[in-house]
Amino acid sequence: MEKKKLVLIGNGMAGIRTIEEILKLLPDQFDITVFGKEPYPNYNRIQLSKVLQGDTEIKDITLNEWQWYEDNGILLYPGETVTKIDKDNQMLYTDKGKETPYDHLIIATGSNPFMLPLPGADKEGVTAFRDIEDCEKMIDASKNYKRAAVIGGGLLGLEAARGLLNLGMEVDVIHLADYLMERQLDRAAGELLQKELASQGMNFYLEKQTAEITGKKRVTGLKFKDGGAIPADLVVMAVGIKPNVALAQESGVEVNKGIVVNDHMETNVPNIYAVGECAEHDQMVYGLVAPLYEQGQALAKHISGMNHQGYQGSVLSTQLKVSGVDVFSTGLINETAETKSIKVFDEWQNTYKKILVQDDKLTGAVLFGDTKEGTKLLSLIKKGANVEEYLESQQGADNGESIVTSMSDDEIICGCNGVSKGAIVNSIKADGLSSVEEVKGATNASRSCGTCKNLVSELLTDTLGDEYEADTKESVCACTDLTRDEVVAEIKEKGLTHTKEVMNVLEWKTEEGCSKCKPALNYYLGMVYPKEHEDERESRFVNERLHANIQKDGTYSVVPRMYGGVTNASDLRTIADVAEKYEVGMIKLTGGQRIDLLGVKKEDLPDVWKDLGMPSGYAYGKSVRTVKTCVGAEFCRFGTQDSTGMGIQLEKKFEGLNTPHKVKMGVSACPRNCAEGGVKDVGVVGLDGVWEVYVGGNGGTELRQAELLVKVKSEEEVLEYTAAFLQYYRENASYLERTSHYVERVGVEHVQEIVNDDQLRKELNERMDQALGTYKEPWNEVLESETTLKDLYEKVATK
Amino acid sequence: MEQTVRKVRIGNYDDLPVSLGKAVVVEDKEIAVFRLSNGNIKAIENKCPHRGGVLSEGMVSGEHVFCPLHDWKINVSDGLVQAPDDGCVQTYKTTIEDNQVYVEVPEK
Numbered sequence: 040m041e042k043k044k045l046v047l048i049g050n051g052m053a054g055i056r057t058i059e060e061i062l063k064l065l066p067d068q069f070d071i072t073v074f075g076k077e078p079y080p081n082y083n084r085i086q087l088s089k090v091l092q093g094d095t096e097i098k099d100i101t102l103n104e105w106q107w108y109e110d111n112g113i114l115l116y117p118g119e120t121v122t123k124i125d126k127d128n129q130m131l132y133t134d135k136g137k138e139t140p141y142d143h144l145i146i147a148t149g150s151n152p153f154m155l156p157l158p159g160a161d162k163e164g165v166t167a168f169r170d171i172e173d174c175e176k177m178i179d180a181s182k183n184y185k186r187a188a189v190i191g192g193g194l195l196g197l198e199a200a201r202g203l204l205n206l207g208m209e210v211d212v213i214h215l216a217d218y219l220m221e222r223q224l225d226r227a228a229g230e231l232l233q234k235e236l237a238s239q240g241m242n243f244y245l246e247k248q249t250a251e252i253t254g255k256k257r258v259t260g261l262k263f264k265d266g267g268a269i270p271a272d273l274v275v276m277a278v279g280i281k282p283n284v285a286l287a288q289e290s291g292v293e294v295n296k297g298i299v300v301n302d303h304m305e306t307n308v309p310n311i312y313a314v315g316e317c318a319e320h321d322q323m324v325y326g327l328v329a330p331l332y333e334q335g336q337a338l339a340k341h342i343s344g345m346n347h348q349g350y351q352g353s354v355l356s357t358q359l360k361v362s363g364v365d366v367f368s369t370g371l372i373n374e375t376a377e378t379k380s381i382k383v384f385d386e387w388q389n390t391y392k393k394i395l396v397q398d399d400k401l402t403g404a405v406l407f408g409d410t411k412e413g414t415k416l417l418s419l420i421k422k423g424a425n426v427e428e429y430l431e432s433q434q435g436a437d438n439g440e441s442i443v444t445s446m447s448d449d450e451i452i453c454g455c456n457g458v459s460k461g462a463i464v465n466s467i468k469a470d471g472l473s474s475v476e477e478v479k480g481a482t483n484a485s486r487s488c489g490t491c492k493n494l495v496s497e498l499l500t501d502t503l504g505d506e507y508e509a510d511t512k513e514s515v516c517a518c519t520d521l522t523r524d525e526v527v528a529e530i531k532e533k534g535l536t537h538t539k540e541v542m543n544v545l546e547w548k549t550e551e552g553c554s555k556c557k558p559a560l561n562y563y564l565g566m567v568y569p570k571e572h573e574d575e576r577e578s579r580f581v582n583e584r585l586h587a588n589i590q591k592d593g594t595y596s597v598v599p600r601m602y603g604g605v606t607n608a609s610d611l612r613t614i615a616d617v618a619e620k621y622e623v624g625m626i627k628l629t630g631g632q633r634i635d636l637l638g639v640k641k642e643d644l645p646d647v648w649k650d651l652g653m654p655s656g657y658a659y660g661k662s663v664r665t666v667k668t669c670v671g672a673e674f675c676r677f678g679t680q681d682s683t684g685m686g687i688q689l690e691k692k693f694e695g696l697n698t699p700h701k702v703k704m705g706v707s708a709c710p711r712n713c714a715e716g717g718v719k720d721v722g723v724v725g726l727d728g729v730w731e732v733y734v735g736g737n738g739g740t741e742l743r744q745a746e747l748l749v750k751v752k753s754e755e756e757v758l759e760y761t762a763a764f765l766q767y768y769r770e771n772a773s774y775l776e777r778t779s780h781y782v783e784r785v786g787v788e789h790v791q792e793i794v795n796d797d798q799l800r801k802e803l804n805e806r807m808d809q810a811l812g813t814y815k816e817p818w819n820e821v822l823e824s825e826t827t828l829k830d831l832y833e834k835v836a837t838k
Numbered sequence: 839m840e841q842t843v844r845k846v847r848i849g850n851y852d853d854l855p856v857s858l859g860k861a862v863v864v865e866d867k868e869i870a871v872f873r874l875s876n877g878n879i880k881a882i883e884n885k886c887p888h889r890g891g892v893l894s895e896g897m898v899s900g901e902h903v904f905c906p907l908h909d910w911k912i913n914v915s916d917g918l919v920q921a922p923d924d925g926c927v928q929t930y931k932t933t934i935e936d937n938q939v940y941v942e943v944p945e946k
């Protein structure tokens with residue numbers, strides 16, 4: 040039997056959720072095709088606020104990776120818009136000239152932002168806040184412009200405003216009503232919110248109506264109806280959305296405010312359905328994901344031919360996603376003659392709570408400052424609970440019990456996805472889940488707006504007890520529950536000197552640790568006691584134990600030191616001779632400007648080193664590896680500084696330094712940056728009379744651009760600031776944490792504060808000098824020790 | 839049928855480094871011999887079941903060795919690969935007489 044063709048218009052949150060639900064019910068029933076106007080896989084639109092606020096990145100908000108479409112046999116046409124539906128012949132047409140027949144058609148085209156038809160609204164610098172493109176536009180604008188005006192003081196507008204503040208802009212919010220978020224909040228909460236946001240630096244113009252957007256090509260300001268005006272070089276319109284129904288309407292599908300659907304999400308045209316923000320059910324159009332997901336579920340059941348009561352409308356709740364400001368609202372919130380309210384205003388803690396009661400039933404709630412009760416209130420209101428039930432549950436909470444403990448199993452934890460406490464607890468137990476991420480994967484809870492993460496985490500604690508607590512702080516490895524910081528503190532405090540001693544005293548769960556903690560402890564001990572600690576060869580990974588890089592066939596590679604990547608004819612001749620004598624498998628230039636001799640047998644290593652007579656290039660260690668340099672002022676026509684000289688000085692100084700992970704450097708003599716310092720742990724760029732020092736770059740697994748640490752004048756200062764940075768990294772990063780992760784984690788501003796403090800920099804340099812003082816050239820050390828040669832390099836042959 | 843074994847002397851007990859492995863060639867085989875921190879001597883096939891890593895160069899913790907190539911964890915007493923990975927390596931019985939270490943390998 041040929042599969043039925045199911046086509047989805049709109050690759051967004053509601054449509055794809057519907058497909059997910061269908062695949063869950065009937066995995067192989069349909070040939071699925073998806074058209075999406077945006078050139079991305081389905082992403083979490085809600086998190087655009089967090090992207091703008093700098094809490095996450097666009098690449099991290101994808102909900103369904105490209106691979107997901109492929110794995111499920113879904114044909115996706117990203118960046119392709121459906122332009123016409125021929126309902127009589129059940130055909131679709133797209134802007135790229137494609138024609139596609141369908142058996143079932145789901146319209147999930149979402150909404151368009153409502154753009155006020157003001158004079159000047161088409162100027163450059165006017166944007167909505169709806170999709171990735173808008174988000175990128177704002178981020179770009181923040182780099183070149185200073186003043187932003189956000190029209191609309193609702194959820195979306197305030198989240199945009201907070202984002203723009205974080206991006207360093209001055210932000211004015213223009214709002215028509217006389218308090219903020221008037222649709223979700225009462226006046227008291229709205230005013231508290233305004234006070235809080237004002238203290239974060241937002242500026243408000245309430246009861247103002249914009250009359251005109253001024254400027255030539257690009258916007259320069261706003262004019263108000265009452266005559267006032269303000270300057271602005273970015274205008275964000277966040278005054279509302281309107282269902283995107285043009286396509287449906289032109290194709291003869293019944294449209295009112297949205298595309299009109301019944302309880303099964305069917306339109307008036309056979310085989311055409313609508314879900315999401317574009318759909319109108321029972322005269323309601325929704326703009327939040329929770330109801331849209333319920334619609335998707337209902338439609339999935341219907342299309343899959345399951346008996347089902349259909350979609351019954353939703354009770355909404357909203358939360359503002361601005362860090363440091365907790366606001367929650369649900370149900371009916373405006374007081375009338377028939378309502379009574381419970382109000383608690385705590386001026387000291389700046390929290391406000393209002394719960395509306397009508398005929399003894401809870402009908403709505405507003406929370407400000409502390410929103411922990413939100414999900415609980417929502418589920419009580421949804422089920423039309425009596426006020427008594429709420430007051431009883433309050434007592435548990437007052438006893439310091441976690442709020443989730445007192446919830447019943449059918450109460451909803453994740454509002455967006457409608458996941459109940461019972462469902463999560465069952466999944467934790469049945470599937471052995473132990474982290475919020477795992478719960479998200481298994482149940483969808485916290486997958487959308489993310490505000491219920493805390494509740495999920497509390498449920499994990501509640502269900503798993505201490506086991507979970509231990510897992511949430513990142514321990515050194517599975518052998519202990521202690522974190523890196525705790526272990527280092529204990530080493531210092533108790534004066535521990537040997538990895539085994541650390542494991543014993545700190546009650547490791549395993550007898551002798553594992554391949555993660557052994558080298559980590561060995562490193563921490565050496566970092567804390569540079570002079571006293573005796574390096575433990577058995578706690579070293581093979582490469583660092585043998586001072587050569589193990590290859591997949593058990594042979595090794597040898598990289599001689601070549602300071603700054605500069606060599607000479609006689610060294611090259613020696614290298615060539617050695618390569619011939621020991622018949623090395625391959626001679627290759629490394630990414631770090633060195634010569635690599637590959638395929639050397641372990642037994643030959645000492646002889647190879649002896650014949651080379653050069654120091655170890657440390658190409659194998661968690662240590663300072665190479666300093667790449669560009670040609671520089673000596674020869675290059677663009678060069679402004681002696682980059683090779685600088686590089687050689689750096690490499691000579693930090694040679695052999697043990698670090699949490701490998702450290703690679705680059706020095707260039709002009710911004711062309713031929714030594715690629717932009718992707719190095721330390722990248723130095725010479726300009727006329729100035730050196731720039733960049734840190735935290737990475738060109739490997741996770742590409743990261745280095746950030747400017749400092750600009751200095753002299754070569755001595757480059758050495759001094761680099762030393763301070765490296766020592767601070769050595770003392771504070773976790774073992775195996777690259778500078779890129781470390782700098783990302785603590786922020787370059789923090790590191791700058793440290794190294795720019797004269798006293799701290801001096802002390803860091805002193806400790807660095809101590810560490811460097813213990814360096815011994817390792818190849819030579821091996822050659823001089825009979826026992827090491829015998830223990831480590833000799834192979835036993837038997838008869 | 840009982841497999842006969844041959845005892846091969848591989849050297850002086852004191853010459854084996856503590857908490858480290860040593861590669862020993864016996865006929866056409868390479869055997870990894872470990873002197874554990876508790877003093878015991880263990881011997882296993884010197885080839886990781888994953889991609890042939892040289893186990894004698896692995897890090898030794900208690901009864902386990904971690905393969906130097908991709909960190910598989912292998913018990914040196916029973917030769918079993920530890921979860922989440924799966925597999926096993928050949929083990930060989932060892933004896934110590936007069937401070938000399940012997941490995942028992944199957945007679946050909």
Ligand SMILES: Cc1cc2nc3c(=O)[nH]c(=O)nc-3n(C[C@H](O)[C@H](O)[C@H](O)COP(=O)(O)OP(=O)(O)OC[C@H]3O[C@@H](n4cnc5c(N)ncnc54)[C@H](O)[C@@H]3O)c2cc1C
Nearest residue numbers: 049051052053075076084120121148149315316326327328
């Ligand atoms: C910044 C921001 C913050 C938000 N915060 C929250 C929140 O905290 N909580 C919450 O519940 N909700 C929030 N929302 C709302 C939520 O994101 C939306 O309700 C939800 O994304 C709507 O889903 P949808 O599938 O109906 O529409 P969309 O996700 O918009 O998907 C529709 C897709 O269809 C595409 N499309 C349209 N026409 C065509 C065509 N003809 N052919 C092909 N493709 C087409 C569109 O380009 C779009 O990609 C927020 C929204 C924004 C913008």
Ligand code: HEM
Nearest residue numbers: 590591592887888889907908909910911921922923924925
């Ligand atoms: C902890 C578990 C594992 C780790 C850390 C790991 C790591 C790696 C690494 C780093 C490589 C590339 C090595 C090289 O090219 O030399 C590799 C290759 C490979 N691994 Fe694993 N691996 C693991 C488990 C497995 C398992 C369980 C299997 C199979 C059942 C497997 C099969 C392979 C195969 C077939 C290759 C070769 C792939 C290729 O050459 O393209 N690995 N592994």
Ligand code: SF4
Nearest residue numbers: 669675678709712713
């Ligand atoms: S970075 Fe500048 S100075 Fe150095 S080699 Fe390249 S172009 Fe020349």
Ligand code: FES
Nearest residue numbers: 886888889891905
């Ligand atoms: S070869 Fe041993 S883990 Fe891969």
